[in-house]
Amino acid sequence: MKIFVSTDLPDSPENVWAYLRDITSHTDWMHDALSIDITSTSKEGIGTTFDCLTGVGPLRTLDKMEITGWAPNRMMGVRHEGLVTGEGVFTLSPIATGTRFAWVEELKLPAVFGGPIGEIFAKPILGMIWRRNLSGLRAQIAKRQQD
Secondary structure, eight states: OEEEEEEEESSOHHHHHHHHTOGGGGGGTOTTEEEEEEOSSOSSSTTOEEEEEEEETTEEEEEEEEEEEEETTTEEEEEEESSSEEEEEEEEEEETTEEEEEEEEEEEOOGGGTHHHHHHHHHHHHHHHHHHHHHHHHHHHHHHHHO
């Protein structure tokens, strides 16, 4: 299942990246990311690995992730391993009012979550959660501007 969401943020790609590069800060704005624990010696860049406890309603899964793409101020890519598999990418593009943040994920649900049939039901729910996450990201970026 492929999910795409985007939003415009009121700050430069450099300032947005300064916040996003800290992977552990993603729990501040990703409502479905309950905790993030770095499992590699590196804390950023390609090859960084981490465990993300993810929750959607009563469902919980430990998502093992690895950073697969890293272009400062422009892009961060991840690979999902564990029960849910797939790849995702954040991209940052400069716009007149700040930054366009785009997020695309290509995920596969395991049989325990309904496999391809479960994806039909999960896609709109995850899209809604991730749009809410983008509101959280906007709030965090605005808060950083005030500090």
